[in-house]
Amino acid sequence: MLDPSGATLSDAQRREVHYWMRLTRTLDDQIISLWKQGRGLGGTFSQRGHEAISVGAGFALDPDDVVAPMHRDMGCYLVRGMTPARLLASQLGRATGVNGGRDANLHGCGDLNLNIIGFVSHLPQSMPVALGSAMAFQYREEPRVAMTFVGDGSSNTGLFHETLNLAAVHNAPLVVIVENNQYAYSTPLHQQMAIEDISARGAAQGVPSQIIDGNDVEAVYEAARGAVERARSGGGPSLIEAKTMRMHGHAIHDGAEYVPDELLATWRKLDPLERFEKTLRRSGVCDDRALEAVTARCRAEVAAGVRFAEESDWPDPRTVAQGVYAP
Amino acid sequence: MAGSPNGRPRRVRAVTDGNFGFADHAASIGEQKTYIEAISDGLATEMDNDPNVLVLGEDVGGSFGGAFNVTKGLADRFGDRRVLNMPMTELAFIGAANGMALMGLRPVIEVQFADFISTGFDSIVQFAATTHYRWGGSVPWVIRAPSDGGIRSGPFHSQNPEAWFVHTPGLKVVAPSTPADAKGLLISAIRDNNPVIYFESKPLYRSLKGPVPRGEHTVPLGVAAVVRQGGDATVISYGAMVHQALTAAETLAADGIDIEVVDLRSLKPLDEETVLGSVTKTGRALVVHAANRLAGIGAEIAAAIAEDAFESLDAPVMRIGGLDTPVPFSPPLEDAYRPDHLKILTALRQLVSY
Numbered sequence: 001m002l003d004p005s006g007a008t009l010s011d012a013q014r015r016e017v018h019y020w021m022r023l024t025r026t027l028d029d030q031i032i033s034l035w036k037q038g039r040g041l042g043g044t045f046s047q048r049g050h051e052a053i054s055v056g057a058g059f060a061l062d063p064d065d066v067v068a069p070m071h072r073d074m075g076c077y078l079v080r081g082m083t084p085a086r087l088l089a090s091q092l093g094r095a096t097g098v099n100g101g102r103d104a105n106l107h108g109c110g111d112l113n114l115n116i117i118g119f120v121s122h123l124p125q126s127m128p129v130a131l132g133s134a135m136a137f138q139y140r141e142e143p144r145v146a147m148t149f150v151g152d153g154s155s156n157t158g159l160f161h162e163t164l165n166l167a168a169v170h171n172a173p174l175v176v177i178v179e180n181n182q183y184a185y186s187t188p189l190h191q192q193m194a195i196e197d198i199s200a201r202g203a204a205q206g207v208p209s210q211i212i213d214g215n216d217v218e219a220v221y222e223a224a225r226g227a228v229e230r231a232r233s234g235g236g237p238s239l240i241e242a243k244t245m246r247m248h249g250h251a252i253h254d255g256a257e258y259v260p261d262e263l264l265a266t267w268r269k270l271d272p273l274e275r276f277e278k279t280l281r282r283s284g285v286c287d288d289r290a291l292e293a294v295t296a297r298c299r300a301e302v303a304a305g306v307r308f309a310e311e312s313d314w315p316d317p318r319t320v321a322q323g324v325y326a327p
Numbered sequence: 328m329a330g331s332p333n334g335r336p337r338r339v340r341a342v343t344d345g346n347f348g349f350a351d352h353a354a355s356i357g358e359q360k361t362y363i364e365a366i367s368d369g370l371a372t373e374m375d376n377d378p379n380v381l382v383l384g385e386d387v388g389g390s391f392g393g394a395f396n397v398t399k400g401l402a403d404r405f406g407d408r409r410v411l412n413m414p415m416t417e418l419a420f421i422g423a424a425n426g427m428a429l430m431g432l433r434p435v436i437e438v439q440f441a442d443f444i445s446t447g448f449d450s451i452v453q454f455a456a457t458t459h460y461r462w463g464g465s466v467p468w469v470i471r472a473p474s475d476g477g478i479r480s481g482p483f484h485s486q487n488p489e490a491w492f493v494h495t496p497g498l499k500v501v502a503p504s505t506p507a508d509a510k511g512l513l514i515s516a517i518r519d520n521n522p523v524i525y526f527e528s529k530p531l532y533r534s535l536k537g538p539v540p541r542g543e544h545t546v547p548l549g550v551a552a553v554v555r556q557g558g559d560a561t562v563i564s565y566g567a568m569v570h571q572a573l574t575a576a577e578t579l580a581a582d583g584i585d586i587e588v589v590d591l592r593s594l595k596p597l598d599e600e601t602v603l604g605s606v607t608k609t610g611r612a613l614v615v616h617a618a619n620r621l622a623g624i625g626a627e628i629a630a631a632i633a634e635d636a637f638e639s640l641d642a643p644v645m646r647i648g649g650l651d652t653p654v655p656f657s658p659p660l661e662d663a664y665r666p667d668h669l670k671i672l673t674a675l676r677q678l679v680s681y
Binding site: 066103111128132246 | 381520
């Protein structure tokens with residue numbers, strides 16, 4: 001097990017983290033609404049319920065660190081500096097999107113200027129890539145860390161175990177965040193694995209692991225920051241299992257009727273954004289007015305992003321064969 | 328790139344070179360090395376040249392140096408940090424090479440046998456191959472894949488899986504047939520900014536010796552070589568089969584039949600210009616590879632000839648390849664499965680008398 005790191009957020013950092021969570025929620029709601037209005041393109045994946053994990057863990061990284069997020073981690077992309085406008089243009093397949101219309105939704109939103117590695121659908125393919133990045137830092141003796149995100153579903157693959165094993169053998173500066181949202185598409189945990197906690201899989205490979213409340217952003221930050229600092233100081237890889245709940249379907253088309261209503265009702269009371277806002281109010285970090293101001297700011301930024309994306313050009317079909325190979 | 332009639336890009340570069348290890352006077356350009364020594368030489372040369380180059384794979388490190396000893400001595404010379412033994416986790420360590428490459432290293436991965444490359448498939452064809460197109464990330468690694476049979480190694484130590492990778496956008500694929508090219512293509516592959524799969528021929532490892540230039544030696548990717556000049560028919564091949572084709576060509580020379588042999592060297596990008604140039608000259612074409620004939624590289628080459636050199640043809644394009652079976656073990660079965668100079672000879676006699 002990992003020891004508690006004791007890393008805490010200052011009040012200024014708490015306000016910043018709240019802004020990123022609110023921006024993630026606002027952008028996510030806007031994307032869902034665009035898709036419901038028929039203004040979307042292909043599929044898209046809701047972030048609801050995952051904001052504390054993606055923002056809290058992403059916030060624990062330093063700018064030089066590298067992250068390989070997945071499709072529930074829009075908050076992490078935002079924290080790393082990807083703007084709502086770019087992300088929206090990506091989702092709408094425009095030339096101004098992160099990948100110029102070459103990949104869908106959050107897939108392929110890689111940008112090494114922001115130290116973000118784009119993912120492929122074959123989860124957890126980002127895991128060994130993050131490990132290799134960490135091994136490159138080790139090789140060059142750079143004080144950098146690589147972080148990646150996977151789900152409960154991909155923790156069943158051989159690659160998950162292979163990567164943890166290899167990371168442990170090389171004592172690589174790698175942090176693996178497992179977002180256990182209880183469903184891999186429609187398949188509940190008990191049909192995926194016979195164990196209670198995915199963190200046991202880390203321990204099995206010699207990777208120190210811990211379980212946290214994935215809907216408590218301060219707990220996510222504390223654990224992630226601890227793991228990052230540990231990796232940076234030569235302590236090797238670690239795994240954090242963040243327990244949460246996927247509040248919407250697998251993708252926009254999925255009504256998730258297979259999820260019991262009572263389960264969702266329980267988790268709705270644990271909404272990560274509302275919980276954090278309650279904490280901020282109670283501790284006097286923000287009052288209602290301040291929180292409303294953040295909401296208004298996020299709405300304005302997202303609305304500007306939608307305008308930018310919808311007014312952006314489509315990619316030129318004459319460029320379709322460009323960029324298959326690096327020069 | 329010049330356009331071709333059907334809109335496919337065609338390489339304009341063509342090289343005619345008569346001595347890629349086949350002629351004695353070439354010995355003056357370097358020392359004689361076996362094919363496998365040339366691979367080791369290429370690796371050591373580029374590791375010496377570029378500190379970002381490192382080697383990883385199963386059993387490649389320490390004093391052992393790989394199942395075929397290609398990496399023997401590298402750990403002593405360059406240190407364990409640059410020659411990394413990997414656990415039996417191809418999917419993970421090729422995936423890790425993706426990350427290393429994105430971060431600016433140039434890993435050279437050994438998969439112990441080309442047959443085992445399937446265990447790392449997603450890391451190659453889904454991640455490495457698509458990354459530059461999708462978001463501009465450059466993945467400059469090389470996978471060294473000891474391939475090919477004829478050495479009685481059975482279904483899982485004899486395969487030639489190059490067609491899978493030629494079919495995948497974003498990869499490059501090479502298959503040297505001489506010691507000089509083994510070194511030159513390896514160094515070029517390492518320097519290329521894309522994922523390159525380097526199929527090295529196990530049957531040539533210690534059976535073939537030839538001159539290898541000392542120090543820096545590169546052979547450009549995507550450029551075929553005309554390794555034997557002739558006017559009556561063209562054999563297009565790569566890897567060990569180039570030598571079988573040359574043997575058949577020598578036999579026919581005694582009958583006054585002149586066969587031209589094109590060694591593709593790179594399978595992707597494919598040097599269609601050199602292939603079409605030769606076939607346009609001879610009017611007859613036979614494509615030979617040890618890999619299964621069905622949907623193999625030969626099918627693509629035959630199609631390219633049919634599309635772009637049809638009017639120059641005096642006979643239908645012929646193909647020889649492995650059978651549509653797993654590679655069998657026992658000598659009579661493997662010999663029945665696999666092309667050789669006698670089968671090439673029979674096909675060529677048919678081709679020139681059409």
